[in-house]
Amino acid sequence: xxxxxxxxxxxxxxxxxxxxxxxxxxxxxxxxxxxxxxxxxxxxxxxxxxxxxxxxxxxxxxxxxxxxxxxxxxxxxxxxxxxxxxxxxxxxxxxxxxxxxxxxxxxxxxxxxxxxxxxxxxxxxxxxxxxxxxxxxxxxxxxxxxxxxxxxxxxxxxxxxxxxxxxxxxxxxxxxxxxxxxxxxxxxxxxxxxxxxxxxxxxxxxxxxxxxxxxxxxxxxxxxxxxxxxxxxxxxxxxxxxxxxxxxxxxxxxxxxxxxxxxxxxxxxxxxxxxxxxxxxxxxxxxxxxxxxxxxxxxxxxxxxxxxxxxxxxxxxxxxxxxxxxxxxxxxxxxxxxxxxxxxxxxxxxxxxxxxxxxxxxxxxxxxxxxxxxxxxxxxxxxxxxxx
Amino acid sequence: xxxxxxxxxxxxxxxxxxxxxxxxxxxxxxxxxxxxxxxxxxxxxxxxxxxxxxxxxxxxxxxxxxxxxxxxxxxxxxxxxxxxxxxxxxxxxxxxxxxxxxxxxxxxxxxxxxxxxxxxxxxxxxxxxxxxxxxxxxxxxxxxxxxxxxxxxxxxxxxxxxxxxxxxxxxxxxxxxxxxxxxxxxxxxxxxxxxxxxxxxxxxxxxxxxxxxxxxxxxxxxxxxxxxxxxxxxxxxxxxxxxxxxxxxxxxxxxxxxxxxxxxxxxxxxxxxxxxxxxxxxxxxxxxxxxxxxxxxxxxxxxxxxxxxxxx
Numbered sequence: 001x002x003x004x005x006x007x008x009x010x011x012x013x014x015x016x017x018x019x020x021x022x023x024x025x026x027x028x029x030x031x032x033x034x035x036x037x038x039x040x041x042x043x044x045x046x047x048x049x050x051x052x053x054x055x056x057x058x059x060x061x062x063x064x065x066x067x068x069x070x071x072x073x074x075x076x077x078x079x080x081x082x083x084x085x086x087x088x089x090x091x092x093x094x095x096x097x098x099x100x101x102x103x104x105x106x107x108x109x110x111x112x113x114x115x116x117x118x119x120x121x122x123x124x125x126x127x128x129x130x131x132x133x134x135x136x137x138x139x140x141x142x143x144x145x146x147x148x149x150x151x152x153x154x155x156x157x158x159x160x161x162x163x164x165x166x167x168x169x170x171x172x173x174x175x176x177x178x179x180x181x182x183x184x185x186x187x188x189x190x191x192x193x194x195x196x197x198x199x200x201x202x203x204x205x206x207x208x209x210x211x212x213x214x215x216x217x218x219x220x221x222x223x224x225x226x227x228x229x230x231x232x233x234x235x236x237x238x239x240x241x242x243x244x245x246x247x248x249x250x251x252x253x254x255x256x257x258x259x260x261x262x263x264x265x266x267x268x269x270x271x272x273x274x275x276x277x278x279x280x281x282x283x284x285x286x287x288x289x290x291x292x293x294x295x296x297x298x299x300x301x302x303x304x305x306x307x308x309x310x311x312x313x314x315x316x317x318x319x320x321x322x323x324x325x326x327x328x329x330x331x332x333x334x335x336x337x338x339x340x341x342x343x344x345x346x347x348x349x350x351x352x353x354x355x356x357x358x359x360x361x362x363x364x365x366x367x368x369x370x371x372x373x374x375x376x377x378x379x380x381x382x383x384x385x386x387x388x
Numbered sequence: 389x390x391x392x393x394x395x396x397x398x399x400x401x402x403x404x405x406x407x408x409x410x411x412x413x414x415x416x417x418x419x420x421x422x423x424x425x426x427x428x429x430x431x432x433x434x435x436x437x438x439x440x441x442x443x444x445x446x447x448x449x450x451x452x453x454x455x456x457x458x459x460x461x462x463x464x465x466x467x468x469x470x471x472x473x474x475x476x477x478x479x480x481x482x483x484x485x486x487x488x489x490x491x492x493x494x495x496x497x498x499x500x501x502x503x504x505x506x507x508x509x510x511x512x513x514x515x516x517x518x519x520x521x522x523x524x525x526x527x528x529x530x531x532x533x534x535x536x537x538x539x540x541x542x543x544x545x546x547x548x549x550x551x552x553x554x555x556x557x558x559x560x561x562x563x564x565x566x567x568x569x570x571x572x573x574x575x576x577x578x579x580x581x582x583x584x585x586x587x588x589x590x591x592x593x594x595x596x597x598x599x600x601x602x603x604x605x606x607x608x609x610x611x612x613x614x615x616x617x618x619x620x621x622x623x624x625x626x627x628x629x630x631x632x633x634x635x636x637x638x639x640x641x642x643x644x645x646x647x648x649x650x651x652x653x654x655x656x657x658x659x660x661x662x663x664x665x666x667x668x669x670x671x672x673x674x675x676x677x678x679x680x681x682x683x684x685x686x687x688x689x690x691x692x693x694x695x696x697x698x699x700x
């Protein structure tokens with residue numbers, strides 16, 4: 001390499017450091033917030049659905065004049081539901097000082113490794129969907145979670161099977177991810193604390209298509225209920241193949257499996273499946289109905305998490321407004337303040353010190369005629385949640 | 389007496405689990421066998437490992453989906469008509485892709501070093517995956533339901549129509565292949581070229597054409613396996629061929645590379661062992677156990693289960 005090229009490279013390298021020089025958040029003409037979800041990959045459908053929910057909230061707010069006199073600019077990032085990609089995105093976001101808040105991610109597996117990065121940079125993160133309880137046990141003060149955790153969901157699903165369905169012999173399958181496995185563990189613990197038995201506890205791998213071997217093993221253990229902790233792709237196939245093998249027991253799952261795709265993949269085997277979910281159905285009340293109608297006009301039917309995205313975005317934007325300035329630290333303070341209260345389509349949001357929502361509701365649905373019908377709900381309120 | 393009854397019931401239960409797992413494993417094994425045959429045949433005539441065999445399955449599956457989706461309404465003959473349409477669509481598309489791949493990526497470098505050929509075939513595999521990824525996305529697509537959901541009992545196992553079909557049709561294809569190899573001119577040419585391409589050429593056999601025909605046969609096998617995989621799993625996805633491709637390759641080696649009978653045996657052994665491992669040991673480690681078996685067999689019997697292949 002001759003001298004000229006070497007000099008050029010060194011100068012170019014030096015200049016690359018200037019790429020960090022953006023306008024500071026105080027001086028820009030818009031308020032920039034980031035939204036992250038898998039918009040590509042096998043969960044793209046529900047990821048895009050979440051982004052659309054966030055977008056509706058932002059558009060709505062901008063139509064009313066924005067926040068603090070400025071328009072809100074939504075910057076969308078894709079993490080492909082891949083933890084490594086999520087960390088990359090987190091680095092990108094935290095190295096851009098003009099982004100003052102984050103709504104995301106979608107999966108517990110991607111959110112968990114990203115949170116230390118956001119925490120170090122002091123960026124407020126409002127989580128619309130991640131349910132792994134460990135995320136808020138890391139001691140960070142910048143995380144705010146809208147939905148219930150899997151401690152709530154897992155316990156409630158197990159109790160539903162124990163109390164409402166009177167089941168005694170549980171077979172549990174999980175997908176070995178940071179979402180499915182801890183959730184399955186919570187269900188296991190709840191069952192173990194009761195008089196019922198765990199007859200099988202098996203892991204599968206995301207991306208597997210043939211579960212007949214493990215289902216045959218489970219069938220031999222003679223369960224009276226099957227719980228699956230994981231996503232709809234595998235959940236649908238497990239429900240379908242279990243019926244094919246003659247395993248006719250009720251199929252129970254949680255929010256990751258709740259999706260029209262589950263019904264599509266499982267076919268007739270989806271009938272009767274019971275699932276917990278972390279947001280209400282559109283038919284629940286007027287607010288959910290009008291949100292669903294509005295959403296439908298622009299993006300079609302709600303797939304899964306759009307209402308949570310809507311609420312999370314609004315929480316963040318309200319926090320910015322309350323703080324009075326688009327500054328990360330003040331936003332975090334505002335969201336933690338005792339009088340911060342947001343009433344949205346998925347319920348109320350008011351945050352505990354660890355960032356969890358002090359008002360959390362788990363919704364139950366059953367598949368009837370190929371559609372999810374609401375059955376029951378269980379709400380945790382601030383008083384009961386003291387120990388969390 | 390009571391203990392006898394309990395033991396008998398338990399034995400029956402174990403029997404039925406075992407027979408169920410065997411049914412599951414046999415079905416899977418047939419699919420692996422078809423893919424392994426493709427590898428073996430192409431290796432036989434070209435001494436070349438065509439790594440995109442799994443992707444040809446995937447292309448076949450998508451071809452079937454496309455055919456049923458776009459042309460299905462014009463076929464009034466019900467499930468049988470739709471199934472035939474699916475296979476025709478799969479085979480047509482896969483053969484086309486296989487021929488194009490052979491002409492564009494393989495033939496030009498036939499004389500090149502082995503590593504170059506290997507990398508070229510890996511390239512074909514990646515191109516095919518990404519072509520589908522970019523055109524239809526990464527979602528799981530539901531394969532049309534071509535088989536009824538009923539099942540019947542056989543020696544304590546529940547056998548579904550799709551499982552019976554996979555095994556029956558695979559056997560049909562394997563017998564057909566055997567007949568082609570033993571009783572037709574093409575088969576004669578194929579065996580001749582596998583034995584020695586130079587001698588075959590001297591004997592007046594068109595080697596290029598034989599290779600092309602081998603690719604067609606390999607693509608037909610892969611496409612059929614792909615359709616059946618789609619129907620058996622119920623979903624298709626752009627990367628569905630990757631792992632089966634590797635396992636098919638493993639099966640071919642297991643059976644002794646270069647021998648069609650070895651490929652079939654290897655496929656069945658792999659399918660059954662993988663299923664037994666997943667059922668009795670651990671579902672999370674099923675792939676690891678299957679591949680560990682390969683390592684073990686190669687240490688104990690390096691020529692594969694059936695011994696030396698067509699190449700030595």
